Amino acid sequence: TSSESPVVSVQQTANAVQNMVKYGFPSTDNLRSYEDFMLSYDRRTRVPNWVLEHLTPEKVTAKEGVERSKMQFVEDVSVHVYHRATNKDYLKSGYDRGHMAAAANHRQSQNAMAQTFTLSNIAPQVGEGFNRDVWNNLEKYVRALARKNKNVYVCTGPLFLPQYEPNGKLYVKYEVIGQNHVAVPTHFFKVVVVENNTGQLELQSYVMPNQVLPPDIKVHHYLAPLDMIERAAGLNFFQNIPKETFHKVNSPPKIKS
Amino acid sequence: TSSESPVVSVQQTANAVQNMVKYGFPSTDNLRSYEDFMLSYDRRTRVPNWVLEHLTPEKVTAKEGVERSKMQFVEDVSVHVYHRATNKDYLKSGYDRGHMAAAANHRQSQNAMAQTFTLSNIAPQVGEGFNRDVWNNLEKYVRALARKNKNVYVCTGPLFLPQYEPNGKLYVKYEVIGQNHVAVPTHFFKVVVVENNTGQLELQSYVMPNQVLPPDIKVHHYLAPLDMIERAAGLNFFQNIPKETFHKVNSPPKIKS
Numbered sequence: 001t002s003s004e005s006p007v008v009s010v011q012q013t014a015n016a017v018q019n020m021v022k023y024g025f026p027s028t029d030n031l032r033s034y035e036d037f038m039l040s041y042d043r044r045t046r047v048p049n050w051v052l053e054h055l056t057p058e059k060v061t062a063k064e065g066v067e068r069s070k071m072q073f074v075e076d077v078s079v080h081v082y083h084r085a086t087n088k089d090y091l092k093s094g095y096d097r098g099h100m101a102a103a104a105n106h107r108q109s110q111n112a113m114a115q116t117f118t119l120s121n122i123a124p125q126v127g128e129g130f131n132r133d134v135w136n137n138l139e140k141y142v143r144a145l146a147r148k149n150k151n152v153y154v155c156t157g158p159l160f161l162p163q164y165e166p167n168g169k170l171y172v173k174y175e176v177i178g179q180n181h182v183a184v185p186t187h188f189f190k191v192v193v194v195e196n197n198t199g200q201l202e203l204q205s206y207v208m209p210n211q212v213l214p215p216d217i218k219v220h221h222y223l224a225p226l227d228m229i230e231r232a233a234g235l236n237f238f239q240n241i242p243k244e245t246f247h248k249v250n251s252p253p254k255i256k257s
Numbered sequence: 258t259s260s261e262s263p264v265v266s267v268q269q270t271a272n273a274v275q276n277m278v279k280y281g282f283p284s285t286d287n288l289r290s291y292e293d294f295m296l297s298y299d300r301r302t303r304v305p306n307w308v309l310e311h312l313t314p315e316k317v318t319a320k321e322g323v324e325r326s327k328m329q330f331v332e333d334v335s336v337h338v339y340h341r342a343t344n345k346d347y348l349k350s351g352y353d354r355g356h357m358a359a360a361a362n363h364r365q366s367q368n369a370m371a372q373t374f375t376l377s378n379i380a381p382q383v384g385e386g387f388n389r390d391v392w393n394n395l396e397k398y399v400r401a402l403a404r405k406n407k408n409v410y411v412c413t414g415p416l417f418l419p420q421y422e423p424n425g426k427l428y429v430k431y432e433v434i435g436q437n438h439v440a441v442p443t444h445f446f447k448v449v450v451v452e453n454n455t456g457q458l459e460l461q462s463y464v465m466p467n468q469v470l471p472p473d474i475k476v477h478h479y480l481a482p483l484d485m486i487e488r489a490a491g492l493n494f495f496q497n498i499p500k501e502t503f504h505k506v507n508s509p510p511k512i513k514s
C-alpha cells in the first residue's frame with residue numbers, strides 16, 4: 001500500500017519531477033508530486049485537472065514483486081475534507097475509479113504503482129466498453145510507444161464539453177456522484193509527446209467520450225487537434241516545445257494498436 | 258480607460274495586496290493583482306474563480322472626476338487567447354457583463370475603477386431582475402457596511418450547483434456563450450468579513466441564483482452557510498481567521514438593506 005515508506009531518495013524524486021516538467025507545466029494549481037507522476041487537482045470537480053507522466057522502456061517493464069493485485073484505492077489526505085473525493089463517493093455510482101496515470105505505467109517499484117491508486121489520480125469512468133476496453137487500449141498503445149522509444153511524455157485529464165440543445169444554445173452538462181459531488185467528465189484527453197531514438201519529437205493528442213465505445217475501433221479514430229483540447233481544458237501542453245519542432249503531429253501510427 | 262498610467266506606486270499596490278490577503282488566499286491559480294482588487298482566473302470557464310477586495314470608508318466614497326460613465330470593458334490580454342473572454346462573446350448573448358469586484362467599490366482613482374472593467378473580473382449575469390436589481394442591492398449593502406466599519410473584506414465569485422433530474426441523479430448544467438464558451442454560472446457567492454470600529458469580526462456569506470429574483474426581496478434572504486459555499490466553489494475563505502473568532506456569523510443585519 002501507499003503507506004509503505006518510499007524506496008526512492010529525495011534526489012531521485014526531484015530528478016523524476018524535473019523530467020516530467022521538462023517541456024512545461026499545463027497549469028500550476030494544487031500541484032501534487034508523486035514518485036513517478038505529478039498532477040494538478042481541481043478542488044471544485046474533485047478530479048485532476050491533468051496528470052503528467054514521463055515514461056521510458058525501463059519504467060513500463062514488469063518488475064518482480066510489483067503487482068497491481070496488491071493495490072488499494074486511497075483518499076488523498078492532503079486535500080481538505082470539503083474538496084476530497086472518497087471511495088464511498090464512487091461506491092454504487094455505476095462508474096469505475098479510472099486511473100489518469102495508468103498503474104501499469106509505473107512498474108519500477110511497489111510504491112510508484114501504489115501511488116497511482118490515490119483518488120486524486122482518479123476520475124469516474126464508464127467501466128465496460130470504456131475504462132476496461134477502448135481507453136485501456138489507448139493506455140496499452142502508449143506503453144508500446146514507451147517500450148520502443150527513448151522518452152514518452154503523457155498528459156491525461158478530463159474534459160467537460162458543451163453540446164447544443166434544441167433551443168440552439170450550448171450547455172455543459174455532467175453528472176456528479178456521491179456526497180462530495182465528484183464530477184463525471186464527459187470526455188478524457190491524452191496528449192503524448194514521443195522522443196524517438198534519434199531525438200525526433202512526435203505529438204499525438206486524443207479525445208475519447210466517457211461512454212461505451214465500439215469494441216473493435218482503433219484508438220487513432222480518436223486523434224483530435226491539440227488546440228481543441230487546450231481550449232476546452234483551459235490548459236497549455238508542452239508549451240516549451242515550439243510547434244514547428246514536431247517531426248509528426250497526429251499522423252497515422254507505425255506501431256500496431 | 259485602463260490604458261492610463263497607474264496613479265499609484267509599486268509600494269502602494271504591494272500594501273493593497275497585503276491588506277486583501279491578510280486573512281488568506283482562497284486559491285492560488287492564475288492570480289492577477291490590480292490596484293485595488295485581486296482575482297484568480299479560471300481558464301476553463303473563462304470567468305474568475307474568485308475576486309477579493311478590501312474596502313474602507315475612504316475607498317467607497319465618491320471622488321471628483323472618477324466616473325463610471327467613462328469606462329469601457331476590456332479584454333485581459335494577459336490571458337492566452339485560447340482561454341480569454343472577449344466582448345464579442347457577451348454580445349447578443351442575452352447576459353450582462355456582471356462585475357465581481359463592483360465598480361462603485363473603487364472610487365479612489367480612475368485607474369482603480371477602470372480595472373474593474375477587465376473581463377477577467379466579469380461573469381455573465383442575468384441583467385434585469387438580477388445584476389441591475391437584487392445583486393446590485395447586495396453590492397450596495399456591502400458598501401453601506403464599508404462606510405460604517407473600519408475594514409470590510411469581500412470575496413465574490415461564481416458557483417455551478419448541481420440539481421436533481423427525474424432519474425434521481427444529480428447533474429451540473431450551465432450554458433456557455435460566444436466563440437470562447439464563457440460559462441454562465443448557475444449562482445454567485447459573496448463572502449463578507451466585517452471588522453467593526455471596536456475590532457470585532459463578523460462574517461456574512463450569500464448565495465444568489467443567476468435568475469430574475471423578486472424585486473422586493475431582502476438580500477438577507479440569500480444568507481447561506483459558509484461551508485456550503487466552500488464545498489461547492491472548491492475554495493477556503495479567510496482561513497487565517499479561526500471560526501470561533503467571529504462575533505457574529507450570518508446573523509440578521511443592523512444596517513437597513
Ligand SMILES: [Mg+2]
Nearest residue numbers: 098099131132
Ligand atoms: Mg483504467
Ligand SMILES: [Mg+2]
Nearest residue numbers: 355356388389
Ligand atoms: Mg453588476
